[in-house]
Amino acid sequence: MQRRSGRSEDQRTERTLGALAIAVLVLIGAMIVTVLVKAWPSFSHNGLSWFGPGGDVDAQLRAMQASVPIPGHSIHYFRAWPLIWGTLITTFAAVVLALIVSIFTAVFLTEFAPGAVRRALEPVIRLLAGVPSVVYGLIGILALAPYINQHLISNSRKASVIYAVQLNGADLTTATIILAVMITPIMVALIAGALASVPTSWHEGSVALGVNRWRTIVRVSLRTARPAIVAATVLATARALGEAIMLSMVSGGRGFAANPLDGITFLFEPVRPLAATIVNNAEGLTIAPLAQTIYAIAAVLLVSAAMLSFAGWAAKQSLKRYGIRA
Amino acid sequence: MEAGQLAPVAPPPGLAVARPKRQSTASWPLIDRLGYWLSWTMGVALCLIAVAIIVFMLVKGISYLKPAMFVESPSASLQQSQSGGFLDPLIGTLIIAVIGTVIAAPVGVALAAWMSEYARPASLARAVESGIDVIAGVPSIVLAIFGLLVFTQNFLGFLSQNAANGAVYGRSFFAAGIVMSLVALPLIVGSTREALAQVPDRMREASYALGKTKATTIGRVLLPAIRTDIASGIVLGMGRIIGDTAIITILLGATLTNQGVGSVPVIGALRGTGSTLTSYVYTNSPAGEGNAPQKAYAAAFVLLMMVLALNALVTRLTADRKRSPLRILLSQLGTWGYRWTR
Numbered sequence: 017m018q019r020r021s022g023r024s025e026d027q028r029t030e031r032t033l034g035a036l037a038i039a040v041l042v043l044i045g046a047m048i049v050t051v052l053v054k055a056w057p058s059f060s061h062n063g064l065s066w067f068g069p070g071g072d073v074d075a076q077l078r079a080m081q082a083s084v085p086i087p088g089h090s091i092h093y094f095r096a097w098p099l100i101w102g103t104l105i106t107t108f109a110a111v112v113l114a115l116i117v118s119i120f121t122a123v124f125l126t127e128f129a130p131g132a133v134r135r136a137l138e139p140v141i142r143l144l145a146g147v148p149s150v151v152y153g154l155i156g157i158l159a160l161a162p163y164i165n166q167h168l169i170s171n172s173r174k175a176s177v178i179y180a181v182q183l184n185g186a187d188l189t190t191a192t193i194i195l196a197v198m199i200t201p202i203m204v205a206l207i208a209g210a211l212a213s214v215p216t217s218w219h220e221g222s223v224a225l226g227v228n229r230w231r232t233i234v235r236v237s238l239r240t241a242r243p244a245i246v247a248a249t250v251l252a253t254a255r256a257l258g259e260a261i262m263l264s265m266v267s268g269g270r271g272f273a274a275n276p277l278d279g280i281t282f283l284f285e286p287v288r289p290l291a292a293t294i295v296n297n298a299e300g301l302t303i304a305p306l307a308q309t310i311y312a313i314a315a316v317l318l319v320s321a322a323m324l325s326f327a328g329w330a331a332k333q334s335l336k337r338y339g340i341r342a
Numbered sequence: 343m344e345a346g347q348l349a350p351v352a353p354p355p356g357l358a359v360a361r362p363k364r365q366s367t368a369s370w371p372l373i374d375r376l377g378y379w380l381s382w383t384m385g386v387a388l389c390l391i392a393v394a395i396i397v398f399m400l401v402k403g404i405s406y407l408k409p410a411m412f413v414e415s416p417s418a419s420l421q422q423s424q425s426g427g428f429l430d431p432l433i434g435t436l437i438i439a440v441i442g443t444v445i446a447a448p449v450g451v452a453l454a455a456w457m458s459e460y461a462r463p464a465s466l467a468r469a470v471e472s473g474i475d476v477i478a479g480v481p482s483i484v485l486a487i488f489g490l491l492v493f494t495q496n497f498l499g500f501l502s503q504n505a506a507n508g509a510v511y512g513r514s515f516f517a518a519g520i521v522m523s524l525v526a527l528p529l530i531v532g533s534t535r536e537a538l539a540q541v542p543d544r545m546r547e548a549s550y551a552l553g554k555t556k557a558t559t560i561g562r563v564l565l566p567a568i569r570t571d572i573a574s575g576i577v578l579g580m581g582r583i584i585g586d587t588a589i590i591t592i593l594l595g596a597t598l599t600n601q602g603v604g605s606v607p608v609i610g611a612l613r614g615t616g617s618t619l620t621s622y623v624y625t626n627s628p629a630g631e632g633n634a635p636q637k638a639y640a641a642a643f644v645l646l647m648m649v650l651a652l653n654a655l656v657t658r659l660t661a662d663r664k665r666s667p668l669r670i671l672l673s674q675l676g677t678w679g680y681r682w683t684r
Contacts, residue, residue, distance in 0.1 A: 029557035230375075258480070
């Protein structure tokens with residue numbers, strides 16, 4: 017009797033916990049479905065041109081806010097390319113910058129840093145990861161942007177593009193630098209963790225063959241850690257895509273497609289990524305067409321995040337093939 | 343130590359690998375020496391950036407922070423000397439952190455226990471794992487506007503307030519706190535799973551040998567054995583919650599002071615709108631309406647100190663296992679970190 021009651025209690029616990037797991041899954045499914053359903057009108061009115069260029073995106077959002085359609089177009093008319101472009105360039109630039117810094121820093125941490133330096137650097141990196149994004153945004157807009165505005169953008173440069181856009185330091189460069197600082201710590205942690213788990217004997221084998229330490233690191237350690245580097249890049253990309261508050265503070269807040277053909281001026285042109293656009297238009301969520309457009313932006317972010325999650329899973333599979341338990 | 347001599351076998355704790363202490367780089371090709379110096383430069387530069395941020399916030403914070411700010415409510419004023427302090431945001435931050443963790447902690451621990459001890463059927467376990475990855479990967483702004491959609495439903499009106507025309511407002515401490523629990527969930531699941539995976543099987547076997555069921559083993563043996571890890575997961579989650587701004591700006595109504603609804607004391611306050619330190623910083627920055635940078639710096643400084651205190655708490659909780667800060671940072675990545683530290 018005793019045993020049977022114990023077993024049924026056990027089953028009950030398993031079922032309760034399993035039900036909780038299913039509930040969480042249902043919640044996630046509901047989230048994806050609701051956002052997509054809510055976003056559908058915006059996509060169906062614009063078709064694939066939703067993702068393309070066409071007109072001033074801010075004017076389109078204002079038209080929805082005021083419920084006065086742009087002449088010749090429906091109220092849902094929306095071309096998101098400047099926002100998508102802003103997301104792509106800030107994310108790409110920040111991830112590339114952070115990748116370079118974090119690979120070298122991870123190598124430094126695991127291979128070269130003297131004990132005392134390493135013990136100082138590790139908590140510092142952890143701290144950088146913990147600083148809230150609004151604090152980064154505040155530093156960006158009150159310290160970095162004014163500096164860039166005063167010292168790096170000349171008045172003639174400002175005057176050269178004044179007919180189209182105002183350069184004031186809240187721009188692509190500021191956004192990229194702050195974003196890179198935000199994502200570097202997690203990349204360092206992942207890459208350094210993988211480097212540390214490369215079997216010492218592999219490293220020693222290479223050094224014993226007369227290969228110097230730097231070559232050994234590049235040819236053996238970093239090569240073995242490749243899946244972790246890919247994973248770090250994927251995770252950092254997901255973070256950078258989703259960063260809303262900091263970017264809405266420092267990126268200039270204008271739906272402007274910064275043009276690389278402008279040369280150096282390109283670096284100082286304002287951008288506004290997708291996530292920041294949601295923050296800036298949050299007040300308009302009660303107006304149906306604007307809300308549908310905002311949910312469409314959210315759907316794009318959601319799908320991108322899911323795809324990146326899948327890419328991370330794929331990176332893990334290749335890690336298995338290497339036979340390393342990172 | 344001579345060049346070429348092998349390092350001691352046992353690696354020191356943490357991420358460092360035992361390597362010969364010093365080796366002259368004079369004989370290396372130029373490109374290799376360049377790489378060596380570049381890695382030194384990057385390491386030191388990252389350190390300097392962090393120090394610069396801390397010193398900058400410290401200087402600004404100390405010069406603008408006044409004790410009175412902790413006890414004064416914010417008020418609308420163009421003069422920075424007239425616009426009060428941040429008592430309400432401070433209380434708001436605490437309320438949100440408590441609601442978020444109170445929901446996320448039991449759910450997260452239960453999910454982690456199911457995933458590492460039962461995980462049947464395997465397909466469901468895999469689905470839950472990816473589901474939690476999705477939650478961890480979804481931008482919090484997307485969670486926020488999904489939350490707004492949920493909490494403006496009529497049957498959830500009791501969690502916020504009804505407008506004059508009967509529409510549900512959907513913005514309240516309840517709404518923001520409940521959505522915040524999703525932000526903390528992956529961290530708590532990650533730490534708990536990582537710790538459960540490290541509990542040796544002999545502990546489970548000893549418990550089964552004494553005739554205990556699996557449920558009792560989890561409740562009485564495994565979870566108590568990893569309680570500090572659960573606690574550190576909760577603290578990490580709390581750190582993430584108090585630092586999040588997107589959910590607050592969308593789901594807490596962004597009123598300067600905490601505005602209760604109705605006459606029921608606690609429930610009324612939680613149904614009402616308010617602000618937290620993060621939304622206070624955002625509103626008072628040039629990006630918001632307030633444009634009171636001194637107030638923003640002071641509040642950001644307090645926020646940073648809270649994050650530092652929580653960091654120190656995690657370090658203390660995990661001190662007995664000598665985990666390096668980067669290992670803790672990996673567990674901060676939730677299920678992601680769990681994958682890579684396994």
